[in-house]
Amino acid sequence: MPERIAVTLPDGVRLHVEVSGPSDAPITVFLLHGWTLDTRTWHRQLSGLPEALHTPVRIVAYDARGHGRSDNTTRAGATLAQLGDDLAEVIATVAPTGPIVLAGHSLGGMTIMEFAHGHPLTFAARVAGLVFISTTAEGHTHTEYGLPSRITRLIRLLETTGAGILARGGSWRVHRYLLRALAPSLRWLLFGDRATPDDLILTTAAVARVQLLAIGAFRSSVGEQRRLATLAALGDLPAAALAGDPDRLTPPPCAESIAAALPDADLTVCPGAGHMLMLERPALVTAALAAVTRAALGDQRDSADLQAA
Secondary structure, eight states, X not given: OOEEEEEEOTTSOEEEEEEESOTTOSOEEEEEOOTTOOGGGGHHHHHHHHHHHTSOOEEEEEXXXXXXXXXXXXXXXXXXXXXXXXXXXXXXXXXXXXXXXEEEETHHHHHHHHHHHHOHHHHHHHEEEEEEESOOSSTTTTOOTTSOHHHHHHHHHHHHHHHHHHTTOTTOBOOHHHHHHHHHHHHHHHOOSOOOHHHHHHHHHHHHHSBHHXXXXXXXXXXXXXXXXXXXXXXXXXXEEEEETTOSSSOHHHHHHHHHHSTTEXXXXXXXXXXOHHHHSHHHHHHHHHHHHHHHHHHHHHHHHHHHO
16 A cells, blocks of 8 residues: 655645655656546556566655645646646655656646756756656647537637636535536547546546636646747657547647657557546556666666766
8 A cells, every 4th residue: 555645835735645665666656647637547557567667666646736635726826837846846855866757647747847847957867767648748739629620619718718717616626416417528538449437437536526726727827838848958868658549638749749859759659549548558558657667777777887887
């Protein structure tokens, strides 16, 4: 069972953090969840990664502010820049030394990019590998929901209006009865050709825990994000970018542009998979995490050998 701890941020928000694996492991892997989700979406990787690596690894996963079991956020705190700062605080508190691999799904991937942009020295000193899953460095540029452009523009207008209303929702959550009615829509929006009842229940339960203000207020920051230049400046880190072929939120061009910006990134497009790759294609995601972590360990060991010589 993971150790559950609370990390208190400078503005007083407490984050729910789960840490598993030995404290003296040679590397720490951070798993960052997506918008309106929580750490439970990583449950198959939390159990599968240590077995896939065959070497000790420490794994850290946490609920973002306004999500899951973490404290609510204020409207001012509901920005990607703040999430990047939050990640810096969690790293400093939970894994203050040693190499780290950062893996992010959707909003979690964007959080990693903000951390790289806002904390470049810490990033360069600590980060040894990157995994981007169903995410983007270009905001809503490629998001068309798999629909014709005219309908997409109408949905975008409705989405913007709805986000403004939700941002005034304070600490309220989506009522469970409404979520039951929305389950088919969530299935269509987030999943591809595979959506087991358990995966849909888990995803719906995560949405039920997110603060309405967080759903609405993050929308502006997410839509405006542009971080390809930040990625291009990171150099030759071991990296992977994964996307589902029919993903309606972050389609393959999102992953393709990330992979193009990172010279050593492996690009994987999964036929038939949607936005929830960790649930839909768990073995593939775990394998990508393991491959990047192995490469990061190799780089660290090579550096240690050079220093010893």
